[in-house]
Amino acid sequence: MEKIREIVLPGEEIILGENKPGNGIFIENGKAYVEYLGVKSIKSGYVNIIPLSGKYQPQKGDKVIGKVVDILSSNWVVDINAPYLAPLHVNDTPWKVDFGDTSKYLNIGDTILAKVMSVNEVKQVWLTLKEPGLRKLQGGHIITVSPTKVPRIIGKDGSMIKILKDMTNSKIYVGQNGIIWVEGTTESILQVVGAIRLIEREAHIIGLTDRVKEYLSKPKKGE
Secondary structure: OOOEOOEEOOOOEEOOOOOEEOOOEEEEOOEEEEOOOEEEEEEOOEEEEEEOOOOOOOOOOOEEEEEEEEEOOOEEEEEOOOOOOEEEEHHHOOOOOOOOOHHHOOOOOOEEEEEEEEEOOOOOEEEEOOOOOOEEEOOOEEEEOOHHHHHHHHOHHHHHHHHHHHHHOOEEEEOOOOEEEEEOOHHHHHHHHHHHHHHHHHOOEOOHHHHHHHHHHOOOOOO
């Protein structure tokens, strides 16, 4: 019988025992309570609550996938699935862009793999493309998931995303903002989408890796 991780509710009391309170837990009158809907996790002596839903909150260093929604003379405005749009300045790209020539490099509707360079005190985000691997993404298929499910899709030390890539022979980039870009054949893209939806539905159930492998091992149509 499958073991299901313990789902906890906001305001629910948590017994810490010998553990310390971690993310998603607050202390009131000497007792520990849950801040938001999530899954209880105990690791390295801390009790954490892994949220089941929520908006993406940008953090410095995050790799994100975004869509260009506006073009200005010296920067682009990018939708990264966050509460606010994020600018990308010409100086933070690998290109030498003359003033007013921004549309020659990125246009409205283009998709990019970028990095969050900074987040200030009012949550304004600045992006950069000035690192190896960061670039404009050509073609491919976009999948949107809850940002809270990204760790399960990537897996421990990248184990789950490696399975998805290897078993479907696809190129996959996962943004911390819940945007995923997949490139491959139509059949392989459909396989990746199905596997990711499976991970979304069953992220809280132990034994997920085996079920994903089983799903991807099913014969393709026509075989």
